[in-house]
Amino acid sequence: MEKAPYHHGDLRNALLDAARRIVERDGAEAVSLRSLAEDLGVSRGAPYRHFPDRDTLLAEVAAAGFEEHAAAYQGFLDTVMDPRERMALTTRFYLDYGARKPGLHRLMFESDLLARNPPPAVLIPPADRSYRLLVDIVRQAFPDESEDAVLARTITAISTTIGFLTLRGAGRFKAFMRGGLSDADIDAAVIAAVAGR
Amino acid sequence: MEKAPYHHGDLRNALLDAARRIVERDGAEAVSLRSLAEDLGVSRGAPYRHFPDRDTLLAEVAAAGFEEHAAAYQGFLDTVMDPRERMALTTRFYLDYGARKPGLHRLMFESDLLARNPPPAVLIPPADRSYRLLVDIVRQAFPDESEDAVLARTITAISTTIGFLTLRGAGRFKAFMRGGLSDADIDAAVIAAVAGR
DNA sequence: CCTCAATGTTGTCTGCGCTTACATTGCCTC
DNA sequence: GAGGCAATGTAAGCGCAGACAACATTGAGG
Numbered sequence A, B: 001m002e003k004a005p006y007h008h009g010d011l012r013n014a015l016l017d018a019a020r021r022i023v024e025r026d027g028a029e030a031v032s033l034r035s036l037a038e039d040l041g042v043s044r045g046a047p048y049r050h051f052p053d054r055d056t057l058l059a060e061v062a063a064a065g066f067e068e069h070a071a072a073y074q075g076f077l078d079t080v081m082d083p084r085e086r087m088a089l090t091t092r093f094y095l096d097y098g099a100r101k102p103g104l105h106r107l108m109f110e111s112d113l114l115a116r117n118p119p120p121a122v123l124i125p126p127a128d129r130s131y132r133l134l135v136d137i138v139r140q141a142f143p144d145e146s147e148d149a150v151l152a153r154t155i156t157a158i159s160t161t162i163g164f165l166t167l168r169g170a171g172r173f174k175a176f177m178r179g180g181l182s183d184a185d186i187d188a189a190v191i192a193a194v195a196g197r
Numbered sequence C: 001c002c003t004c005a006a007t008g009t010t011g012t013c014t015g016c017g018c019t020t021a022c023a024t025t026g027c028c029t030c
Numbered sequence D: 001g002a003g004g005c006a007a008t009g010t011a012a013g014c015g016c017a018g019a020c021a022a023c024a025t026t027g028a029g030g
Helices: A011-026 A033-039 A054-079 A083-100 A102-109 A121-141 A147-169 A183-195 B011-026 B033-039 B054-079 B083-100 B102-109 B121-141 B147-169 B183-195
Strands: none
Touching: A011 A033, A011 A054, A011 A102, A054 A083, A054 A102, A054 A121, A083 A102, A083 A121, A083 A147, A083 A183, A102 A147, A121 A147, A147 A183, A147 B147, A147 B183, A183 B147, B011 B033, B011 B054, B011 B102, B054 B083, B054 B102, B054 B121, B083 B102, B083 B121, B083 B147, B083 B183, B102 B147, B121 B147, B147 B183
16 A cells, blocks of 8 residues: 655656646646645645745646747658748648647647746747747748748738737637627638638 | 725625726736735735635626726727828837836736636626637728638737747747837837737 | 755735625616 | 614635745656
């Protein structure tokens, strides 16, 4: 018969994993250090040994999200040869990811973690990496455009994609559905607007 | 010497006004019924006489926001004659509004109030009205397009606009600023992407 | 073996949403 | 006017959460 050891063993990573699962499903608001501790069979003060506060934990979850997110469409650079098709696939990947993990998506793209002064240090490298990757993909899809135009296009492209997910998540498109447009139609319209101009 | 009357007089509207001010400046998360009650000099239970819960109050604040928002660019339909220019002005109005009242903007376009089942009844008419107005503006700016195309374009247009505000608010464009693009350049790029295709 | 740093526990404070039981007020009717 | 009643406000309390401080336990290195 196993008796529970005084020390958890790897509480830090266990907290990150558990928080991540909750964020993916129910959003960052649903994460509570207390209930996390309870789930992991540990006292409510224990998490503070590993994270000074709740936001620091969430920042690490978001950082891991950016890593995973960027790594996934990094692959398109190697496997998909046509630059325009690559851009369309990247957009579709964003849409799928946002639909599959809405809470994590919100934490990454809507929370004000990166707007803090200063932003959490763990968050900056993966966020920058993801941003640079995206600019590369846009640049190769529109090779004739100036660098400023490419940057501007990257901004509008990601704005369209993220905004669409935000608004759909907020239920603002329910009214549009009565207009005979299917989900697939709308997805296609977004992808066309981003990649097809 | 005035003694405080037992009844506030118009607590309901006082709550709405106070909540609105806090939402505009600091976001809906900063609204607490307790501190609202304290500010207005009533007991902490008093607000519950007027709103069954916090979300109901926030829904009314959002509804008022949609009214004001739509009324403002309703004016463009009457005063601005060129349909494309009208569309550009509407976009600029969205951008200004989001920059001026970020918290209210988030409550209106990012919160999940409208995604509930059922959504708060007070919210549906103003949200629908705002949506129809927007479709009208897009339809007149692109009169040759099919109705489905107009709907799709409305969706991508508002997605671009709201997404841009969301991402800028989330600090995700800080990295882009180092690329030599000014705020005005980026605003212009968004407006061009929405209205100028 | 002993010490110490890392890690986990317990108790406490504050603030919040929400509910229940009770108090005050003003209006409406007779 | 007096009585009654609905609207409105107060007071107290529950459960949950974040954060901190004081204390306990453990294991690794000197």
